[in-house]
Amino acid sequence: MHQFGRGFIVLGLMLLLTACSDSPEEEFIDRMDQEHKGDTPVENAAKDLTQSAEVSGQEVTYATVNGEEITGYLAKPEGATNAPGIIVIHEWWGLNDNIRMMTDKLAGEGYSALAVDLYNGKVAESSDSAGTYARSVNNEEAVDNLTQAYGFLADKEGADNIGVIGWCFGGAWSLQTALAHPDKIDATVIYYGRLVTDTEQLKSLQMPVLGIFGEEDEGIPAEQAKEFETALNNAGVENSIHIYEGAGHAFANPSGTRYVEKAAEDAWQKTVNFLKQNLQRE
Template sequence: MGDTVEFRSNGNNARGYLATPVQGAAPGIIVVQEWWGLNSQIKGVCDRLAGEGFTALAPDLYHGELAGHAEMDRAAELLNRMPVDRAARDMSGAVDYLAGHDAVRGDGVGALGFCMGGNLVLLLAAKRPDKVTAVVSYYGVVPNPDELDVAGLTAAVQGHYATSDGFMPTEAARGVERRLNDAGADCQFHYYDAGHAFANEENPIGTYHEEHARTAWVRTLEFLRARLG
């Protein structure tokens, strides 16, 4: 189990959930939430990463607000009300906090995001190439792939996308992949015969796919270990 922590965000305070491994200093991973908020499932991802030998921090981009299970209208409201500039500052502050934490070793950190967070980690990597060296995006919803700003991105990128995703169609996902390749990114995408949020065991839309989730998780760990040590 992790703990709630406070860190600086552009002169203000932000909060997040920090999970650390038992063996001491480890590679750091920023975990970015789905549109539900910093809920038990995202905290569980941090705990799982800690169990695999990483130090994981999930910043609370909704600042204490949360959508309950299956409250999709509430989740959409929270997403639409979230100030994008504040979220960017919070993620950047989380990067600095994590990179300087005693439980983290190495010069760079990774970023892992789901749904909304899968888009945000790409933007974070483009804004913080000094610290973010590896990115994993799970079915990141990118509204306009052709306009995705990844000009500053130097991190290696791994993507996990579904072929029956009503929120992020396959062609849009391939558009993100093309955009990254055109920018010269070290990029590898995987596609699964599944629906949106197939790796979220608590998702309320009935698309969780245990086998594909397990495969994607193994690939994620292998990628992060190879890139972060």
């Protein structure tokens, strides 16, 4: 074959491989880029949401990943010991004040809530930097990070029952944490995060799953949320999936421009009830 012709074939194969090499994580972040285009965190409305009890919060070193200490935010009910634990996973903005406030709210419901940091101290102020930080996350290191968060709550905080919750980028990692530890996590909450719809993969899950989604979310379409529900049902996994009309991606984030108050408050009450049922059992 003529050298020129072979060159075009090789180039074509390279382009094909490149087009097919995008991982589900990369595709998800690409969609988040579009969903959050021009978006920025705004004045935090989480401070106006009802908190059930007084809590204490502090920065803690909960893990060492690849030789680097990882600092998160731990909130607990005042005077509580051996409370059930919750791993709290931030959105693609990072571990910011909104996540700390939501962690306080979870602690106010009776939990030792640990907000992890998958960005190693970086917090995004724009959608461009958020996308950059999200793409920089190494999957193996993230799983190690979250595994050590579980160990911190179990060993240092004495939590017998431990759940996981995350929003957006964190919602994806909430599900991944459950899949990494299907026999340890006791409850999983996913707010509009990247999903797994393969029944065989989901069969390993031994905990109930709560899924919160927006009907107008183009990053995690309602059809995909329904596929997730069907796959969970086929896998025999207890689940409760809710799709909110008139709500888009990140509708439950009170520090974002997409906040939908009525849907967010209803989703929060469902979250509180779900966690209480599955983590505060005797």
